[in-house]
Every structure is written in C-alpha cells, then in structure tokens.
Amino acid sequence: xxxxxxxxxxxxxxxxxxxxxxxxxxxxxxxxxxxxxxxxxxxxxxxxxxxxxxxxxxxxxxxxxxxxxxxxxxxxxxxxxxxxxxxxxxxxxxxxxxxxxxxxxxxxxxxxxxxxxxxxxxxxxxxxxxxxxxxxxxxxxxxxxxxxxxxxxxxxxxxxxxxxxxxxxxxxxxxxxxxxxxxxxxxxxxxxxxxxxxxxxxxxxxxxxxxxxxxxxxxxxxxxxxxxxxxxxxxxxxxxxxxxxxxxxxxxxxxxxxxxxxxxxxxxxxxxxxxxxxxxxxxxxxxxxxxxxxxxxxxxxxxxxxxxxxxxxxxxxxxxxxxxxxxxxxxxxxxxxxxxxxxxxxxxxxxxxxxxxxxxxxxxxxxxxxxxxxxxxxxxxxxxxxxxxxxxxxxxxxxxxxxxxxxxxxxxxxxxxxxxxxxxxxx
Ligand code: GAP
Numbered sequence: 357x358x359x360x361x362x363x364x365x366x367x368x369x370x371x372x373x374x375x376x377x378x379x380x381x382x383x384x385x386x387x388x389x390x391x392x393x394x395x396x397x398x399x400x401x402x403x404x405x406x407x408x409x410x411x412x413x414x415x416x417x418x419x420x421x422x423x424x425x426x427x428x429x430x431x432x433x434x435x436x437x438x439x440x441x442x443x444x445x446x447x448x449x450x451x452x453x454x455x456x457x458x459x460x461x462x463x464x465x466x467x468x469x470x471x472x473x474x475x476x477x478x479x480x481x482x483x484x485x486x487x488x489x490x491x492x493x494x495x496x497x498x499x500x501x502x503x504x505x506x507x508x509x510x511x512x513x514x515x516x517x518x519x520x521x522x523x524x525x526x527x528x529x530x531x532x533x534x535x536x537x538x539x540x541x542x543x544x545x546x547x548x549x550x551x552x553x554x555x556x557x558x559x560x561x562x563x564x565x566x567x568x569x570x571x572x573x574x575x576x577x578x579x580x581x582x583x584x585x586x587x588x589x590x591x592x593x594x595x596x597x598x599x600x601x602x603x604x605x606x607x608x609x610x611x612x613x614x615x616x617x618x619x620x621x622x623x624x625x626x627x628x629x630x631x632x633x634x635x636x637x638x639x640x641x642x643x644x645x646x647x648x649x650x651x652x653x654x655x656x657x658x659x660x661x662x663x664x665x666x667x668x669x670x671x672x673x674x675x676x677x678x679x680x681x682x683x684x685x686x687x688x689x690x691x692x693x694x695x696x697x698x699x700x701x702x703x704x705x706x707x708x709x710x711x712x713x714x715x716x717x718x719x720x721x722x723x724x725x726x727x728x729x730x731x732x733x734x735x736x737x738x739x740x741x742x743x744x745x746x747x748x749x750x751x752x753x754x755x756x757x758x759x760x761x762x763x764x765x766x767x768x769x770x771x772x773x774x775x776x777x778x779x780x781x782x783x
Contacts, residue, residue, distance in 0.1 A: 422504025
C-alpha cells in the first residue's frame with residue numbers, strides 16, 4: 357500500500373465530507389481535524405459499535421464519561437509529568453526541533469546546521485485556569501483519557517454492583533503536544549481514545565491479559581474489509597506504566613501501524629493514586645474478605661486511527677468507479693433511495709414514502725441528481741452498501757430495484773419486504 361493511497365483518502369475525505377483540515381480558512385493548525393457530515397456519522401457508528409460491544413456483549417462492564425481537565429496532581433501521580441517525554445534535538449541554525457529517534461547523525465536534516473544534544477520535552481498540553489493574571493493555575497488537558505477511570509474507580513465500586521473482575525470503559529478526547537504530528541489522522545494533537553480498564557485479582561492477570569488480546573482482535577476483525585491485514589506487535593520498549601504490551605496493528609498501513617494497545621498496567625495506577633491522594637484504593641473481596649489492590653489490563657485504542665485504517669482498507673479502484681467497501685455497520689449511510697426520474701411526481705412521491713419509512717430504522721440518503729449510473733458511483737465512493745430505485749414498475753407491481761455496492765448486482769424486491777431484506781444483508 358502506498359502513500360499515493362493516503363493522498364487519495366485525504367482528498368476523498370475532504371471532497372465528500374468525511375474529514376476537513378481544522379480551522380482551514382485561517383491556514384489550518386497542524387495536528388487538528390474536523391469531521392464532516394459523513395465522517396461524524398461513520399465515527400458515531402464506530403463509537404456506538406464499541407460501546408455496545410463493551411457494555412452489552414460483556415458482563416460486568418460499566419461506562420463513565422470523565423472530565424478532560426483533572427486535578428494537576430493526577431499527572432504527577434500517573435508519572436506523565438516526569439515520563440511522558442520525547443527527547444528532541446534542536447538545530448542551532450534554523451531552530452527546528454527533531455525527535456532524536458528519527459535522526460541519523462548530528463546535522464539538521466533540513467538545513468544541515470549543527471544539532472544540539474537531545475533534551476527531554478513533555479508532551480502534556482498545559483492550560484491556565486482562573487481569571488486573575490499572575491494567580492492562574494496550570495492544569496493539563498488529559499494526555500491519556502483513561503486516567504479518569506482510575507479516579508472514578510472507587511465511586512463506581514460504591515455506586516454500582518460491580519465485583520472483581522469488572523471493567524470500566526470510556527470514550528473520550530485526549531491531547532498531546534506531539535512533536536511530529538502528521539500522516540493525516542494518524543498522529544494528531546487532539547484525538548479520541550476508547551479505553552477499557554479491566555480490574556482483576558493479581559493471580560488472574562495472565563488469564564485476563566490473554567482474554568482481552570483475543571477479544572479485541574476478534575472485534576476488529578469483524579469490522580475490517582480485509583481482516584488478514586490485522587496483526588499483533590509485542591513491545592520491547594515499554595511505557596512507564598506497563599509491564600507487558602501488545603499493539604493491534606493495521607499491517608498494510610502506509611504510515612504507522614498501531615491502532616490499539618493492550619497493556620499490562622498491573623497495580624501501577626491505583627497504587628500511585630492511593631499514594632498521592634492518601635486514599636485507600638484497595639478492594640475487599642465480599643466473600644473471602646481478602647484485601648488487595650486490583651491489577652489492571654487496559655485496552656486503549658484510537659478511534660481516529662481505526663477510522664483512517666478502515667478507509668484505507670475499504671478503498672478500491674475498479675474499472676470506472678472508486679468504491680469504499682466498508683462494512684455496512686460502519687458505513688455512514690446504509691441505503692440510498694432514488695426516484696428513477698426527478699420530474700415524475702408519482703415516482704418521487706413513492707420514493708419519498710420509502711425513504712421516510714426506512715429512515716425510521718437506519719441512516720438513509722436521498723439522491724435525485726444526474727442519472728442512475730452517476731448516482732450509483734457517487735454512493736459507491738462514500739461506501740453506501742445499497743441503492744434502492746423506484747421506477748414505473750414500482751408503481752404498478754409494488755417492487756423496487758436494490759443494487760448491491762460490492763457485486764453491483766440488482767434484484768427486484770417487494771416494497772413490503774424491503775426492510776427485512778436490507779436488515780438480513782447488513783447483519
Ligand atoms: N492509556 C494508554 C494510552 O494512551 P497509547 O498507546 O499512548 O496508550 C492508545 O494510546 C491509542 O491512542 C494508540 O494505540 C493510538 O491508536 C491512539 N493514539 C495515541 N496517540 C495518538 C495521536 N497522536 N493521534 C491519534 N491517535 C493516537
């Protein structure tokens with residue numbers, strides 16, 4: 357897969373309303389993007405699928421939605437103030453900074469100037485709270501969304517019926533002063549994460565770590581067009597909080613591959629927060645009375661990265677069309693409805709009736725521009741799995757043409773059977 361493909365995806369995303377560069381009319385801001393009308397539908401589909409899978413397909417998982425700004429002490433306790441750093445070298449001539457890991461030698465890759473020795477830069481994004489100059493308090497936008505889960509762990513235990521082993525899940529924004537944002541959605545400064553923190557008995561860590569590795573991989577595989585492009589990567593260099601870490605990767609990516617991290621966080625987070633807050637964050641088993649600090653398996657993924665990888669994976673160029681072969685569950689629209697001719701009121705009225713009825717159950721788009729062939733290709737390019745055309749036979753016989761995006765085959769289906777037909781094809 358080439359960078360050429362990446363360029364095509366970036367262009368399609370802007371042209372068709374999936375993703376726009378952030379604050380573009382002011383020249384943009386590196387590492388920030390906005391999701392357009394189609395992008396927000398697709399991203400919401402992903403988040404809904406993840407949320408339902410976590411909270412409905414598994415026992416003993418509850419959700420929270422935590423604050424983006426937390427007490428600054430959290431970042432001391434979590435280790436991020438000390439360890440969330442990138443070593444950078446600065447060019448003495450052009451003053452640009454580069455990640456030490458990306459450099460070969462001591463000369464600036466842009467102007468050839470002499471580089472300084474690498475120094476550490478923290479990538480938490482600071483902000484100021486308060487209104488009086490000189491008395492403002494420095495806080496940080498959360499560098500990883502999961503921290504609020506540890507902060508709420510005791511409240512969740514006290515206010516719900518969960519018992520170990522149990523999980524708390526959350527979808528939310530995270531912010532990082534990435535030194536080298538780039539590659540479109542892959543490395544942003546503002547992005548969204550979905551996290552599960554699974555709290556368990558120390559003796560059961562190995563079992564649950566393997567369980568969640570398997571579960572997460574099978575979830576991703578169920579949604580990608582080419583599941584064979586997914587794999588595991590085991591980290592040797594570990595983040596400060598992890599004892600063991602695997603990534604789920606999109607191996608065909610032309611940029612970075614990491615999509616989700618499965619991390620053995622052990623008791624690092626709860627023990628540190630207990631120490632820094634002075635609170636008792638241990639758990640007492642209601643049956644055995646054993647008291648212990650739960651250990652944590654984390655599955656922490658990037659919503660935007662999955663979004664990008666799904667588009668790269670689904671994109672295909674075939675003879676005269678570009679098609680996104682997205683899983684119907686992920687596609688922004690499930691069905692497009694057209695009247696064969698837009699100047700025939702009877703056809704338009706029947707098509708509108710079908711459109712309104714389908715809309716009660718799924719995301720449907722209306723199109724009456726151009727000819728049918730052009731409408732099909734326009735829907736292919738945004739991944740709409742089915743197109744329904746209302747023609748003169750529909751008025752007489754009560755059936756419509758349903759065209760399948762991937763096979764391009766057309767079938768006549770009775771209007772009364774349409775919902776069932778589409779439902780069966782999509783699940
Ligand atoms: N709580 C653990 C944690 O944050 P991470 O590996 O740093 O772990 C988890 O991040 C996931 O968040 C990554 O696998 C990736 O999908 C996503 N992610 C991290 N940095 C990102 C960035 N700058 N832009 C987009 N997504 C990012």
